[in-house]
Amino acid sequence: MSAARSPDGTVDAPAERRPTLTQVAALAGVSLKTASRALNSEPNVAEATGRRVRDAADHLGYRLNGIARELRRGATSALVGLISGDLTNPFYSAVASGIERELRQHGLQLVTANNDEDAELEHALIDAFLERRVRALLVVPSADRHAYLAIEGSRGVPFVFLDRPPVGLDADVVVIDNAGGARAAAEHLLTRGHRRIALVADLARMVPQRGRIEGFQQAMRASGNDEWAPFLRTDVHDVSSAERTVRELLALDPAPTALFTTNNRLTTGALRALKEHPDPPALIGFDDFDLAEVIGTTVVAHDAVAMGREAARLAFERISGHSGPARSIVISTSVIARGSGERAPRIGD
Amino acid sequence: MSAARSPDGTVDAPAERRPTLTQVAALAGVSLKTASRALNSEPNVAEATGRRVRDAADHLGYRLNGIARELRRGATSALVGLISGDLTNPFYSAVASGIERELRQHGLQLVTANNDEDAELEHALIDAFLERRVRALLVVPSADRHAYLAIEGSRGVPFVFLDRPPVGLDADVVVIDNAGGARAAAEHLLTRGHRRIALVADLARMVPQRGRIEGFQQAMRASGNDEWAPFLRTDVHDVSSAERTVRELLALDPAPTALFTTNNRLTTGALRALKEHPDPPALIGFDDFDLAEVIGTTVVAHDAVAMGREAARLAFERISGHSGPARSIVISTSVIARGSGERAPRIGD
DNA sequence: ATGAAAGCGCTAACAT
DNA sequence: ATGTTAGCGCTTTCAT
Numbered sequence: 001m002s003a004a005r006s007p008d009g010t011v012d013a014p015a016e017r018r019p020t021l022t023q024v025a026a027l028a029g030v031s032l033k034t035a036s037r038a039l040n041s042e043p044n045v046a047e048a049t050g051r052r053v054r055d056a057a058d059h060l061g062y063r064l065n066g067i068a069r070e071l072r073r074g075a076t077s078a079l080v081g082l083i084s085g086d087l088t089n090p091f092y093s094a095v096a097s098g099i100e101r102e103l104r105q106h107g108l109q110l111v112t113a114n115n116d117e118d119a120e121l122e123h124a125l126i127d128a129f130l131e132r133r134v135r136a137l138l139v140v141p142s143a144d145r146h147a148y149l150a151i152e153g154s155r156g157v158p159f160v161f162l163d164r165p166p167v168g169l170d171a172d173v174v175v176i177d178n179a180g181g182a183r184a185a186a187e188h189l190l191t192r193g194h195r196r197i198a199l200v201a202d203l204a205r206m207v208p209q210r211g212r213i214e215g216f217q218q219a220m221r222a223s224g225n226d227e228w229a230p231f232l233r234t235d236v237h238d239v240s241s242a243e244r245t246v247r248e249l250l251a252l253d254p255a256p257t258a259l260f261t262t263n264n265r266l267t268t269g270a271l272r273a274l275k276e277h278p279d280p281p282a283l284i285g286f287d288d289f290d291l292a293e294v295i296g297t298t299v300v301a302h303d304a305v306a307m308g309r310e311a312a313r314l315a316f317e318r319i320s321g322h323s324g325p326a327r328s329i330v331i332s333t334s335v336i337a338r339g340s341g342e343r344a345p346r347i348g349d
Numbered sequence: 350m351s352a353a354r355s356p357d358g359t360v361d362a363p364a365e366r367r368p369t370l371t372q373v374a375a376l377a378g379v380s381l382k383t384a385s386r387a388l389n390s391e392p393n394v395a396e397a398t399g400r401r402v403r404d405a406a407d408h409l410g411y412r413l414n415g416i417a418r419e420l421r422r423g424a425t426s427a428l429v430g431l432i433s434g435d436l437t438n439p440f441y442s443a444v445a446s447g448i449e450r451e452l453r454q455h456g457l458q459l460v461t462a463n464n465d466e467d468a469e470l471e472h473a474l475i476d477a478f479l480e481r482r483v484r485a486l487l488v489v490p491s492a493d494r495h496a497y498l499a500i501e502g503s504r505g506v507p508f509v510f511l512d513r514p515p516v517g518l519d520a521d522v523v524v525i526d527n528a529g530g531a532r533a534a535a536e537h538l539l540t541r542g543h544r545r546i547a548l549v550a551d552l553a554r555m556v557p558q559r560g561r562i563e564g565f566q567q568a569m570r571a572s573g574n575d576e577w578a579p580f581l582r583t584d585v586h587d588v589s590s591a592e593r594t595v596r597e598l599l600a601l602d603p604a605p606t607a608l609f610t611t612n613n614r615l616t617t618g619a620l621r622a623l624k625e626h627p628d629p630p631a632l633i634g635f636d637d638f639d640l641a642e643v644i645g646t647t648v649v650a651h652d653a654v655a656m657g658r659e660a661a662r663l664a665f666e667r668i669s670g671h672s673g674p675a676r677s678i679v680i681s682t683s684v685i686a687r688g689s690g691e692r693a694p695r696i697g698d
Numbered sequence: 699a700t701g702a703a704a705g706c707g708c709t710a711a712c713a714t
Numbered sequence: 715a716t717g718t719t720a721g722c723g724c725t726t727t728c729a730t
Contacts, residue, residue, distance in 0.1 A: 031700065032702090063476075064724085065722095065723055066482060067416055067425075067426065067722090071708085072705080072724050087446050097437045111428070111461075112460075114450070127412070155410065268639060294621055295643065305437070369707060379717090381709095382717060398716085419722095422709070422722080
């Protein structure tokens with residue numbers, strides 16, 4: 001090995017040029033092509049020749065250059081891109097994990113990027129990924145329009161949209177049964193006698209949120225209940241504003257007897273507001289979370305890892321040549337009763 | 350635009366070859382190099398010429414080929430690799446998020462891979478990333494030896510290790526003050542009068558775990574307390590075995606009056622075991638978590654996002670040519686009292 | 699079983 | 715302001 005470190009522990013200056021296959025071949029005393037064959041385990045290399053080439057490569061610290069290989073083989077990488085919101089949100093990281101595990105089965109590598117929930121940045125990231133010739137692109141979209149991607153789809157870069165359908169583009173999509181889950185949550189509360197039910201929702205312009213709001217409203221309408229209307233709050237986007245919103249709701253007179261929060265962030269905020277409340281309202285949250293069982297929070301659960309896995313599966317089928325109409329997979333939901341959603345309204349409420 | 354979809358919504362078969370810069374140049378009636386200049390916003394292109402080239406590119410659905418560019422520019426990508434455990438663990442996703450945000454400042458892109466806590470897979474992933482000519486490699490190592498990477502470091506691919514120092518290799522590293530945090534937690538419990546303190550730790554072969562165990566033991570020794578010894582449990586690796594272990598500890602006679610769990614998974618398990626316990630022991634957990642405030646769990650907190658950010662910073666400095674001795678950054682910890690760690694032992698205990 | 703030549707798509711260096 | 719030539723490091727094609 002050449003000097004990786006000086007005796008004093010100093011890491012040497014970089015910038016040595018990496019050895020090339022030509023150098024390996026020269027050192028081994030064979031032609032370029034023979035060296036290539038040996039290092040790629042191709043047939044028709046004599047045992048002894050192969051050994052010589054591998055020794056030379058080890059000696060030089062040689063590694064095949066994936067960039068040159070990919071260029072020669074058709075300028076398409078083994079990378080699949082994922083563009084989503086911040087991975088500290090457990091929903092996105094669960095999705096990413098599901099994708100990653102599925103891709104690995106097929107020797108593909110996940111590249112992630114955070115769109116910061118910004119449409120312009122998202123567009124730029126998509127461009128960057130396409131320049132880098134990703135094999136497929138998975139997007140949890142923030143942007144409102146994706147028609148500009150149509151020509152890419154036709155060139156063999158499959159797109160799969162997660163959580164939110166694309167706008168102006170007909171592509172594979174994996175979504176949650178938002179309306180169904182919200183309807184089930186609403187019915188769960190109605191069945192226990194609640195009428196003044198507050199709905200705390202995130203940005204109403206986002207399609208999944210709209211689905212959850214509409215599912216909730218459908219259930220209310222179907223039951224002939226309209227006492228929820230004064231307690232509708234939308235465009236609550238982070239934990240602290242959710243906490244504030246819930247405090248305000250509980251200060252009303254009459255106050256709601258139950259809450260439905262439409263994602264994990266808002267549920268966290270609600271739990272903060274309800275902490276140490278002497279007589280907390282019933283609560284159901286969309287999205288399951290790690291400690292829900294410990295806290296006793298009733299949730300609308302769904303399998304975010306499966307969502308990622310299915311999306312990766314769809315993408316891989318397209319990569320493998322599947323063509324045909326755009327497909328749509330719906331991830332089902334289920335209400336998991338853990339106590340908070342089963343609290344009845346007080347007598348007379 | 351050429352047919353992206355047929356009238357029936359069918360996505361057409363892929364495999365059309367992508368247009369090249371040569372074709373764009375031909376269509377625009379300029380030379381290859383002029384087209385290159387125009388699309389890269391280089392100087393010395395006439396306004397009108399630039400427009401013509403861009404129109405031609407749009408018309409053909411052309412995108413620069415990042416692979417060819419990177420080959421020509423020196424076979425080094427704009428990618429930085431991260432190899433860590435599963436991103437559904439909030440610790441890893443927080444680290445990834447910190448890295449991602451820092452890299453973005455410098456136009457670098459994060460590529461993630463999950464080592465599944467397996468040393469062989471980790472080695473293979475490192476090889477794959479190096480073949481792909483990543484600019485830097487960030488590793489939360491699982492493997493026991495990294496000496497084989499020394500020659501890479503000398504070739505200008507900077508390595509930064511997170512959470513666990515590399516073995517047999519002198520490279521930049523960012524770690525948590527494990528011993529200090531554990532010592533503080535132990536003292537916190539000792540101060541409140543606890544003597545029979547249980548320690549529930551993950552795999553003892555992992556360096557961060559060893560640091561936490563040793564910090565705890567140091568504090569015990571310093572206080573002259575040795576009643577903790579029967580309650581030491583290590584190699585508890587997942588939520589359900591942590592739950593089981595804590596149940597077993599509490600069934601002992603005498604039972605411990607306090608617990609210290611050495612990471613977020615184990616704390617979750619302990620919380621499950623303690624749920625609905627009539628007289629729970631005191632509890633402090635290493636790693637903060639979202640709902641700790643709601644549940645009232647005292648923790649040893651540290652900034653995992655900052656850890657990622659610092660690691661990315663170190664890597665970027667090396668990419669930018671910094672050479673010099675390997676550096677080591679220690680992320681500090683603090684005990685956040687939220688109730689569970691302040692419960693005193695029962696009188697007489 | 700091995701080798702020579704061509705070229706993937708682009709940018710750098712050097713004209714003009 | 716634009717064009718020409720060479721070549722990044724590899725794999726492919728076609729010899730031998």
